[in-house]
Amino acid sequence: MKLKPFLLAAAFAAVAPAAALAADCSATITGNDQMQFDKKDISVPKSCKTFKxxxxxxxxxxxxxxxxxxxxxxxxxxxxxxxDGMAAGLDKNYLKPGDARVIAATKVIGGGQSDTVEFDVAKLQAGGQYAFFCSFPGHVALMKGTVTLAP
Structure with missing residues (x-):
C-alpha cells in the first residue's frame, strides 16, 4: 500500500507538535573537569507543567x-x-537538608556520571530572577547561570 504524500505530511504534522512540546520541557547541561557548565542560561517555557x-x-x-x-x-x-551547603558536606550534596530556598537540585556527580531532576514550573514566577549553580565548594564562582520563565 502506497501512502499519498499529503497523508504522510498530515500524519507528521499531527505528531510533530507533541514531540516539540516535550523537548521544550527539558534541558541537558554538561559540567567538566575545568569547572565549567556548557550553558549560561536556560529558558523554561511557561506552558510546561514540569521541567526536567x-x-x-x-x-x-x-x-x-x-x-x-x-x-x-x-x-x-x-x-x-x-x-550553608559547605557545612552539609559531600554526603548531603553540599546542600543543607530541607533547605526551602532550593527549588530543585541534582545530586553531586563525578566524571562520566549523570543525574536528572524534575521540578514544578509553577514554582517560578514571571519576572523573577533565578539562578542555577554548582554548590560544590569553590565552584559557584565559575559554574552558574540564569533561568528565565519564558512566555
Whole structure:
C-alpha cells in the first residue's frame, strides 16, 4: 500500500507538535573537569507543567575531587545556599537538608556520571530572577547561570 504524500505530511504534522512540546520541557547541561557548565542560561517555557534538567559530567575526576551538581534557586538565595551547603558536606550534596530556598537540585556527580531532576514550573514566577549553580565548594564562582520563565 502506497501512502499519498499529503497523508504522510498530515500524519507528521499531527505528531510533530507533541514531540516539540516535550523537548521544550527539558534541558541537558554538561559540567567538566575545568569547572565549567556548557550553558549560561536556560529558558523554561511557561506552558510546561514540569521541567526536567539532566546534568552530565564530561570529565574523568571523581565526585569527591571535581564533583558537580545543578541547583536552582532565586538568584538572591544562591550565595547563602552555597555557604550553608559547605557545612552539609559531600554526603548531603553540599546542600543543607530541607533547605526551602532550593527549588530543585541534582545530586553531586563525578566524571562520566549523570543525574536528572524534575521540578514544578509553577514554582517560578514571571519576572523573577533565578539562578542555577554548582554548590560544590569553590565552584559557584565559575559554574552558574540564569533561568528565565519564558512566555
Amino acid at each position: 534538567v539532566t546534568l552530565k559530567h564530561s570529565g574523568t575526576m571523581a565526585r569527591n575531587v571535581m564533583g558537580h551538581n545543578w541547583v536552582l534557586s532565586k538568584a538572591a538565595d544562591m550565595q547563602p545556599i552555597v555557604n
